[in-house]
Amino acid sequence: MVRRLLIGGALALVLAAPAGAQRVQLLPGVTYERGVQFTPHGPVALHVVTGPRPGGLYGLEPVLSNDTIEGRETVSAMQKRTAAGATSVGINADLFSLQTGRPSGIFMHDRVLASAPNDGRSSVGITDDGTLDVRRIQFIGTWQGFGQRRSVTAFNQPPGPNGIALYTPAWGRTTPSQPGAVTAVLSPFPAATPNTDLQGQAVDVRDGSPTAIPANGAVLVARGTAAQKLREDVPLGSWATIRLILRPSWNEIANAVGGGPVIVRNSGPVFRAFESFGAESLLPRNPRTAVGQLADGRILLVVTDGRQPGYSVGMTNFELAQTMVRLGAVSASAFDAGGSSTLAFDGTVLNRPSGGAERAVASSLQLQYYGTWVAPPTQPVVSPNGDGVAEREALSYKVVRPSLVSTTLTAPDGSVAWSEEQVQRAPGRYQVAFPPTSAATASGTAPAPGATEGTWKLTVQAVDEEGQTSESSQSFSVNNTLSTLRLTPSRLVVRAGGSKRLRAGVSLTRPATTTVTVETEAGVPVASVLRRRVEPGRLLFQWDGRTNGGRRFAFGGPYVLRVTATNELGTVELTRDFSVLRAAPLPKRG
Numbered sequence: 001m002v003r004r005l006l007i008g009g010a011l012a013l014v015l016a017a018p019a020g021a022q023r024v025q026l027l028p029g030v031t032y033e034r035g036v037q038f039t040p041h042g043p044v045a046l047h048v049v050t051g052p053r054p055g056g057l058y059g060l061e062p063v064l065s066n067d068t069i070e071g072r073e074t075v076s077a078m079q080k081r082t083a084a085g086a087t088s089v090g091i092n093a094d095l096f097s098l099q100t101g102r103p104s105g106i107f108m109h110d111r112v113l114a115s116a117p118n119d120g121r122s123s124v125g126i127t128d129d130g131t132l133d134v135r136r137i138q139f140i141g142t143w144q145g146f147g148q149r150r151s152v153t154a155f156n157q158p159p160g161p162n163g164i165a166l167y168t169p170a171w172g173r174t175t176p177s178q179p180g181a182v183t184a185v186l187s188p189f190p191a192a193t194p195n196t197d198l199q200g201q202a203v204d205v206r207d208g209s210p211t212a213i214p215a216n217g218a219v220l221v222a223r224g225t226a227a228q229k230l231r232e233d234v235p236l237g238s239w240a241t242i243r244l245i246l247r248p249s250w251n252e253i254a255n256a257v258g259g260g261p262v263i264v265r266n267s268g269p270v271f272r273a274f275e276s277f278g279a280e281s282l283l284p285r286n287p288r289t290a291v292g293q294l295a296d297g298r299i300l301l302v303v304t305d306g307r308q309p310g311y312s313v314g315m316t317n318f319e320l321a322q323t324m325v326r327l328g329a330v331s332a333s334a335f336d337a338g339g340s341s342t343l344a345f346d347g348t349v350l351n352r353p354s355g356g357a358e359r360a361v362a363s364s365l366q367l368q369y370y371g372t373w374v375a376p377p378t379q380p381v382v383s384p385n386g387d388g389v390a391e392r393e394a395l396s397y398k399v400v401r402p403s404l405v406s407t408t409l410t411a412p413d414g415s416v417a418w419s420e421e422q423v424q425r426a427p428g429r430y431q432v433a434f435p436p437t438s439a440a441t442a443s444g445t446a447p448a449p450g451a452t453e454g455t456w457k458l459t460v461q462a463v464d465e466e467g468q469t470s471e472s473s474q475s476f477s478v479n480n481t482l483s484t485l486r487l488t489p490s491r492l493v494v495r496a497g498g499s500k501r502l503r504a505g506v507s508l509t510r511p512a513t514t515t516v517t518v519e520t521e522a523g524v525p526v527a528s529v530l531r532r533r534v535e536p537g538r539l540l541f542q543w544d545g546r547t548n549g550g551r552r553f554a555f556g557g558p559y560v561l562r563v564t565a566t567n568e569l570g571t572v573e574l575t576r577d578f579s580v581l582r583a584a585p586l587p588k589r590g
Contacts, residue, residue, distance in 0.1 A: 026089055043311065044305075048301075064109070065361065073361070074359070075358065079345075090366030091341075092289055092361045094257055101360075105258020111254055115156055118260075122261055122262045141244050142242070143243075145240050146232070154166075159181075164230060169213055177209055186200025186217050187203045194245065195251060200218060209221055271321070288302075289341045291365055292324045292327070294330065295328070306354055371462065371472065372472050374398075380477065381572050399428065405425045407420045417436045494545040504543075505539060511536060513531075514532065553580055
């Protein structure tokens, strides 16, 4: 049996138009809304996250799948993997190879380059002050030993027949197999910061590959004519100088991820960006993903679902551009589309990916929050009334930096039911019991405080080691209107010539408008049993196995009996599972 409050949650908002959609707070200062646009081509489901300008307690961070260039990982899995350091809401980012997972463009985090930009497509950079910079960036790499400065033809990807590649730890543990190659292991080697000379000593020079990449080093792998040059210019014990050049320099960019095409520039939609995307990717109505920035610096993360007739047909790339402008973006870039389009929060997918399941991708862009965060209650409504259903609430909060934390649980009348003041907390998750307990009640020297019906609130304030203050809260309800839902039999036999009846009863502690329905497991109503105002006491009712149209039930299988009560405390419901067996008519007697 399940009890829950019927409220408009973040995962249940389907509204007539995004412009009128109700916003739900995911994190302090971060909202989410989901709406439906009705177009001549069909409905379009749109998901929009709006968050603060990056800085302070907020960051806009690219995340690389499994922290390596090759391989793939879902957006929600990336959030779970990085959850110890931040609470995140994010979207899929760069296009990638389905076979290897390699991103098609740039990946740079904290000014450390992991993948070079694709100069035929826009890259999305984030400056130190939280400004989006969407533009095409060119990559040029050079290396030099005893001889002249020469070109690095590949960065964290295999070199061509006569080329040379630089592999850093972002690639993985070892370089790929390259027959006939010469490798030079450089250790130590600094982080791959663009536009600066990076020097490393050759501690191993050998023929062939694969070769282990030191955690604090790098490996040069050369083929063909470049192999002989590497052997001559970087012998064992010598030093090599590498320079990874971005043009324009992008020195003000701290983080960057590949994307494109640019879809909003100077507050106007871009119809033709002249980037290396074909009509087959821009013109169909597909699921789409985009990031944008408002005039005041706030960030937009947008995903539209598609390829699902009747639910969402998707958008063209230009329709996405127009949508971003309508939402107020002054600049924006598209990201990988189709089955990759994903929006997730704290490890939970918010949209409906077109493939039915979330696709593993190469990279994501995450709006991260570093302050304290109170997790949503596991049950938005509880009823500690002794019937064994939803007796207690599981409340918790999270800190990602060492912080001085104050916690307050406020009762419906505004009084403080429980509190902890100025407690030093290490990063982690912390539980708060409900109904509230205290040292006296835990030792048995005082009775447990009552759980008054109404709206309760848990509020957590924190001051972290950097002196930044954050606050988060979550509300839930205590509602004892319904209790002790019972039914018999648990398997109802329905026959054409006559059926048993499903008999059930539920207790009410206060007057409420009560409805009783029979639904499929998916929540589709098949029969309305009762709807009326009910006074306190035991309500008994029955169902004869007929649908709303008065016909005998035609389909067997699992079903749900749902009882819903609405009064001044809100709306609460109880459910019981049962099954229907469709049987042949009984034989006629003599």
